[in-house]
Amino acid sequence: AWGGARPPRPVPAPPACREPGHPPPEPCGAVTASDLRDSGVPWLRPRGNMEFAELIKTPRVDNVVLHRPFYPAVEGTLCLTGHHLILSSRQDNTEELWLLHSNIDAIDKRFVGPLGTIIIKCKDFRIIQLDIPGMEECLNIASSIETLSTLDSITLMYPFFYRPMFEVMEDGWHSFLPEQEFELYSSATSEWRLSYVNKEFAVCPSYPPIVIVPKSIDDEALRKVAAFRHGGRFPVLSYYHKKNGMVIMRSGQPLTGTNGRRCKEDEKLINATLRAGKRGYIIDTRSLNVAQQARAKGGGFEQEAHYPQWRRIHKSIERYHILQESLIKLVEACNDQTHNMDRWLGRLEASNWLTHIKEILTTACLAAQCIDREGASILIHGTEGTDSTLQVTSLAQIILEPRSRTIRGFEALIEREWLQAGHPFQQRCAQSAYCNSKQKWESPVFLLFLDCVWQILRQFPCSFEFNENFLIMLFEHAYASQFGTFLGNNESERCKLKLQQKTMSLWSWVNRPGELSKFTNPLFEANNLVIWPSVAPQSLQLWEGIFLRWNRSSKYLDEAYEEMVNIIEYNKELQAKCSRPVKDMINLFREYLLD
Amino acid sequence: MEHIRTPKVENVRLVDRISSKEAALGTLYLTATHVIFVENAPDTRKETWILHSQISTIEKQATTATGCPLLIRCKNFQLLQLIIPQERDCHDVYISLIRLARPVKYEELYCFSFNPKLDKEEREQGWMLIDLGEEYKRMGLPSNYWQLSDVNRDYRVCDSYPTELYVPKSATAHIIVGSSKFRSRRRFPALSYYYKDNHASICRSSQPLSGFSARCLEDEQMLQAIRKANPGSDFIYVVDTRPKLNAMANRAAGKGYENEDNYSNIKFQFIGIENIHVMRSSLQKMLEVCELKSPSMSDFLWGLENSGWLRHIKAIMDAGIFIAKAVSEEGASVLVHCSDGWDRTAQVCSVASLLLDPHYRTLKGFMVLIEKDWISFGHKFNHRYGNLDGDPKEISPVIDQFIECVWQLMEQFPCAFEFNERFLIHIQHHIYSCQFGNFLCNSQKERQELKIQERTYSLWAHLWKNRADYMNPLFRADQSQTRGTLRLPTTPCNFMYKFWNGMYNRFEKGLQPRQSVTDYLMAVKEETQQLEEELEALEERLEKIQKVQLNHTKVKSKQSEPSKHSGFSTSDNSTANTPQDYSGNMKSFPSRSPSQGDEDSALILTQDNLKSSDPDLSANSDQESGVEDLSCRSPSGGECAPSEDSGKDRDSDEAVFLTA
Numbered sequence A: 001a002w003g004g005a006r007p008p009r010p011v012p013a014p015p016a017c018r019e020p021g022h023p024p025p026e027p028c029g030a031v032t033a034s035d036l037r038d039s040g041v042p043w044l045r046p047r048g049n050m051e052f053a054e055l056i057k058t059p060r061v062d063n064v065v066l067h068r069p070f071y072p073a074v075e076g077t078l079c080l081t082g083h084h085l086i087l088s089s090r091q092d093n094t095e096e097l098w099l100l101h102s103n104i105d106a107i108d109k110r111f112v113g114p115l116g117t118i119i120i121k122c123k124d125f126r127i128i129q130l131d132i133p134g135m136e137e138c139l140n141i142a143s144s145i146e147t148l149s150t151l152d153s154i155t156l157m158y159p160f161f162y163r164p165m166f167e168v169m170e171d172g173w174h175s176f177l178p179e180q181e182f183e184l185y186s187s188a189t190s191e192w193r194l195s196y197v198n199k200e201f202a203v204c205p206s207y208p209p210i211v212i213v214p215k216s217i218d219d220e221a222l223r224k225v226a227a228f229r230h231g232g233r234f235p236v237l238s239y240y241h242k243k244n245g246m247v248i249m250r251s252g253q254p255l256t257g258t259n260g261r262r263c264k265e266d267e268k269l270i271n272a273t274l275r276a277g278k279r280g281y282i283i284d285t286r287s288l289n290v291a292q293q294a295r296a297k298g299g300g301f302e303q304e305a306h307y308p309q310w311r312r313i314h315k316s317i318e319r320y321h322i323l324q325e326s327l328i329k330l331v332e333a334c335n336d337q338t339h340n341m342d343r344w345l346g347r348l349e350a351s352n353w354l355t356h357i358k359e360i361l362t363t364a365c366l367a368a369q370c371i372d373r374e375g376a377s378i379l380i381h382g383t384e385g386t387d388s389t390l391q392v393t394s395l396a397q398i399i400l401e402p403r404s405r406t407i408r409g410f411e412a413l414i415e416r417e418w419l420q421a422g423h424p425f426q427q428r429c430a431q432s433a434y435c436n437s438k439q440k441w442e443s444p445v446f447l448l449f450l451d452c453v454w455q456i457l458r459q460f461p462c463s464f465e466f467n468e469n470f471l472i473m474l475f476e477h478a479y480a481s482q483f484g485t486f487l488g489n490n491e492s493e494r495c496k497l498k499l500q501q502k503t504m505s506l507w508s509w510v511n512r513p514g515e516l517s518k519f520t521n522p523l524f525e526a527n528n529l530v531i532w533p534s535v536a537p538q539s540l541q542l543w544e545g546i547f548l549r550w551n552r553s554s555k556y557l558d559e560a561y562e563e564m565v566n567i568i569e570y571n572k573e574l575q576a577k578c579s580r581p582v583k584d585m586i587n588l589f590r591e592y593l594l595d
Numbered sequence B: 001m002e003h004i005r006t007p008k009v010e011n012v013r014l015v016d017r018i019s020s021k022e023a024a025l026g027t028l029y030l031t032a033t034h035v036i037f038v039e040n041a042p043d044t045r046k047e048t049w050i051l052h053s054q055i056s057t058i059e060k061q062a063t064t065a066t067g068c069p070l071l072i073r074c075k076n077f078q079l080l081q082l083i084i085p086q087e088r089d090c091h092d093v094y095i096s097l098i099r100l101a102r103p104v105k106y107e108e109l110y111c112f113s114f115n116p117k118l119d120k121e122e123r124e125q126g127w128m129l130i131d132l133g134e135e136y137k138r139m140g141l142p143s144n145y146w147q148l149s150d151v152n153r154d155y156r157v158c159d160s161y162p163t164e165l166y167v168p169k170s171a172t173a174h175i176i177v178g179s180s181k182f183r184s185r186r187r188f189p190a191l192s193y194y195y196k197d198n199h200a201s202i203c204r205s206s207q208p209l210s211g212f213s214a215r216c217l218e219d220e221q222m223l224q225a226i227r228k229a230n231p232g233s234d235f236i237y238v239v240d241t242r243p244k245l246n247a248m249a250n251r252a253a254g255k256g257y258e259n260e261d262n263y264s265n266i267k268f269q270f271i272g273i274e275n276i277h278v279m280r281s282s283l284q285k286m287l288e289v290c291e292l293k294s295p296s297m298s299d300f301l302w303g304l305e306n307s308g309w310l311r312h313i314k315a316i317m318d319a320g321i322f323i324a325k326a327v328s329e330e331g332a333s334v335l336v337h338c339s340d341g342w343d344r345t346a347q348v349c350s351v352a353s354l355l356l357d358p359h360y361r362t363l364k365g366f367m368v369l370i371e372k373d374w375i376s377f378g379h380k381f382n383h384r385y386g387n388l389d390g391d392p393k394e395i396s397p398v399i400d401q402f403i404e405c406v407w408q409l410m411e412q413f414p415c416a417f418e419f420n421e422r423f424l425i426h427i428q429h430h431i432y433s434c435q436f437g438n439f440l441c442n443s444q445k446e447r448q449e450l451k452i453q454e455r456t457y458s459l460w461a462h463l464w465k466n467r468a469d470y471m472n473p474l475f476r477a478d479q480s481q482t483r484g485t486l487r488l489p490t491t492p493c494n495f496m497y498k499f500w501n502g503m504y505n506r507f508e509k510g511l512q513p514r515q516s517v518t519d520y521l522m523a524v525k526e527e528t529q530q531l532e533e534e535l536e537a538l539e540e541r542l543e544k545i546q547k548v549q550l551n552h553t554k555v556k557s558k559q560s561e562p563s564k565h566s567g568f569s570t571s572d573n574s575t576a577n578t579p580q581d582y583s584g585n586m587k588s589f590p591s592r593s594p595s596q597g598d599e600d601s602a603l604i605l606t607q608d609n610l611k612s613s614d615p616d617l618s619a620n621s622d623q624e625s626g627v628e629d630l631s632c633r634s635p636s637g638g639e640c641a642p643s644e645d646s647g648k649d650r651d652s653d654e655a656v657f658l659t660a
Helices: A033-038 A050-055 A135-148 A178-186 A219-228 A264-271 A288-296 A320-335 A341-351 A353-372 A388-400 A407-420 A445-459 A468-479 A491-497 A506-510 A513-519 A555-594 B087-100 B120-128 B132-139 B173-181 B217-228 B244-251 B276-291 B297-307 B309-328 B344-356 B363-376 B381-385 B398-412 B421-433 B444-450 B459-465 B517-551 B607-611
Strands: A060-068 A071-080 A084-089 A096-100 A104-112 A115-122 A127-133 A192-195 A211-214 A236-241 A246-250 A280-284 A310-314 A378-381 B008-015 B024-030 B034-039 B047-051 B055-060 B068-074 B079-084 B146-149 B165-168 B190-195 B200-205 B236-240 B266-270 B333-337
Touching: A050 A135, A071 A135, A104 A135, A115 A135, A127 A135, A178 A192, A178 A211, A178 A407, A219 A264, A236 A353, A236 A388, A246 A353, A246 A388, A280 A353, A320 A341, A320 A353, A320 A445, A341 A353, A341 B297, A353 A378, A353 A388, A353 A445, A353 B297, A378 A388, A388 A407, A388 A445, A407 A468, A407 A506, A445 A468, A468 A513, A506 A513, A555 B517, B008 B034, B008 B087, B024 B087, B055 B087, B068 B087, B079 B087, B120 B459, B132 B190, B132 B363, B165 B217, B173 B217, B190 B344, B200 B309, B200 B344, B217 B236, B217 B333, B236 B309, B276 B297, B276 B309, B276 B398, B297 B309, B309 B333, B309 B344, B309 B398, B333 B344, B344 B363, B344 B398, B363 B398, B363 B421, B363 B459, B381 B398, B381 B421, B398 B421, B421 B459
Parallel strands: A246 A378, A280 A310, A280 A378, B200 B333, B236 B266, B236 B333
Antiparallel strands: A060 A071, A060 A127, A071 A084, A084 A096, A104 A115, A115 A127, A192 A211, A211 A236, A236 A246, B008 B024, B008 B079, B024 B034, B034 B047, B055 B068, B068 B079, B146 B165, B165 B190, B190 B200
């Protein structure tokens, strides 16, 4: 099925828009392609949602031709539902295109006589073209897509209508509870505690209800510190390095303002994490210049005078629209096949994407180095502490903590350091590389993080339990998904939306053996050490699996991946076989001796 | 020996150019064949060996308080910076090396003193491993249309061609000789590759001496003969691999290109590959980028773009793809030439052959390909790679580019090649090393006169012996991509061509991926093979025991345990796994140390020293952090000879950013 138009490399990851291995995921139950052909209209109106029907002026058009790179054109029937654009051809063993409206980033339309063409640009960077006979039909379809792909209300999004057709073995909403995560640390240290100070999201709206803080700091102090930190984001524990007890904390910027305001509780809080006589590092993800400018707006950074035990390091990780523009330029360059070799490199350079990758990775390595090599604890923040801060804290954990390189561990990391930590997914991932409306809060922060993970994975191909497809899948679901996991901007919003009750968690689907096998790296050998990636330009590469995914055939690379799996599977098979005759022999001997 | 002014200098420091690590103190030795640096550190005594023939440039830099710096750049992209305490010693070393690195007689080259302790018979067998006669037979020759010609017996017609050549049957000696007189250096059209599926062929020659209007009946007949040798097509392509402007300029010198009006049924085509001078300077520019200290992403990408290197690689690939398509899809024969027909022509013919014929993608087939299109057809190895002191303007990375084209293809077709990246890197190394006789001289004739085969050893035999190290674990003879023609996408995909970090930064281990998928898979495959054998033995034994038990006879049998399969060493990767300088100022990669590179050593590349080839690799996994030496078994099966643990980064982790 062409659910995802074409399979990604190496083993097809299910596209976000389509629940793999199951019939099309429509709310009213098992609707198949043949239903679509035979009966048509009634089922198109999602149950209980009249408003969709009003938005769909032309629910169905015949003789539509779909064009995609590397595939022959397909003619079929185009249908619009509340959440999907579906194209079904009339041949047997028919291929179907199921595209979530929320995956559509932008559309263009043009007309040649009565034939209309809609070019659909997706958030996963794919571009497809639909030739639609009839100008009116084409206009109707285009306007419906435009409206349906930009619905304001989150509760109208597909996850609220999606009914899983798989058996939920483990409810992903409860897979990574903060209490459980804390238990992992509590065996090693008693210096930390769980605080419920943010239970009602009153102290910090972007924090989860439960956070880990130094034991010696009470909730009252936390409230005061919250008032001193941007967005109420007081310093909390991000990572505890069991090897030497050093920690990574993260927060928002201190609100020192121009007159150097200070907060004793803040100083006390972060000092509480230091061992006697030890110094720590504060990594500010902004350049000194930017940090100084922030003071004019009430923000700022920790003054040496007030934090004598801390040494501040400024790095400059870009944010917001600068990253968004970088992504737009990069994707443009990747889609342009006309330029010559030199211009390609020039445009790759001009996009600055790899420069951002290098900067983020370098900062994460620096943080990890402080912890592991310097034996010093660190506090990381930028301005809000919801973007570059999280890139750094999570990548540092990939480097330091073997568990975060496993599938479960990586999921826990995403849950902890991105979802719980309040990365505003809804805002950041609202649009992707093709959208013209440039809202200032759209930014590929999470994609950059995944790209950095991919860079490390490429340098340590045997040290990760998951493969490239896992990262691609996460990218897709962050931008458009049938699951509720990436909806909302923080825990508070997710609670209000009642996502746990009303939607399915991505983890419920991913963590089933059938799915997991697609995301498992056959080369994985548990590696309990810290892994230090190279951040030299020569060692960093364009992530082709994401950016060239739709622009080049991956056939041969897929074959290579399969071959790799075969080699390893066969080896395992033989190992199992070899142990059998030995057991048989032992049994024979036993029988013989008993005789 | 008379060129060595000073055989030994003490208290020399070897600077780690990229890292912040302190320079290693040691002793520098000059021998007749090598520069050797031995570190003082008693526990390691790490050695760095550089063959004189690998030295590309030696630069004496301004004396400082600490001593006199000497920078040695090697043709295999190794870079060595030494600081010699006394200016006078430095000068002596410099003068000695200048002379040693530029031998004037072939007899001074290493291959004449190199002795891998093989007897005469083994040596002769080594030279017989690759047999071009067999290769032409494999292609399906002689055939109804092609025959072996003895017109060049004793190099009578063309001294840079081999004596045995295939030409169309209808091309008489008269035509060949006539044609040769109308071609630069008498390099007349001869067969390079015959595609037996459809009888199309790739022929090669030099440019015609056409000037503005000259023509030659025999040459026209020669092309006609090539066309007729392919009954399936009524025309042939003539591909001039030069930019049109260059070819036109040649006309003024009485050379030029074929006039379509004079030759019947040819389709003439220019494919703009630049000349050796442009390529030399392009490589130079790219290497300067590689030498940058802590370059930014922009520095690197701009530098790479400005060098034009990947553009040139693409041009060569495009030419090869054009020819392969003409032959396999249009069924048309192609005549390829450039100016003299020994540089660009060799590149393009061999790329096209590689695309067309899976045999050339095997280990042995690749050796054959180099033997055929490069060695036998008179590629001027001596001039291009500066084996003997000569005109620096003759030097150019022509075969390096071909080798890179192969690597680029390997990246796109991971299962199509029987050999791996290491194979390519070692071939490149030995083209410059002069350790084996294969690449000596400028032509077959010169090699014969020098009696190369009686006096030196063949690289091919050496590589073949160690073939286990050069295998691509993903290679599958039966897979779609390994059979038939490699088909590249027709759209111009610029992003297909990538910087070859593994070659141009091969001595900067800190820049390489820390775990090698290839080595891992090779180890798995090797274990799989052992398991297969074990399983068979076990089953046999089991059967016996069962029989014995039936007979109620007493038996004592030792049972063999299946081997422990604890995990595989991903070998090359315990590399230097210590943090770099992530603080972003000046120095980085404290972990890297210039490796001695086994291939440079006097010893032949044996399996053992191959494994330990990277001193900072194998045994030194930093036990605290970094990739564990999971060594249960080395990928090559041999003991993973832990190289002197020299690489163990003493330092490395000083977080340099503190002092920043």
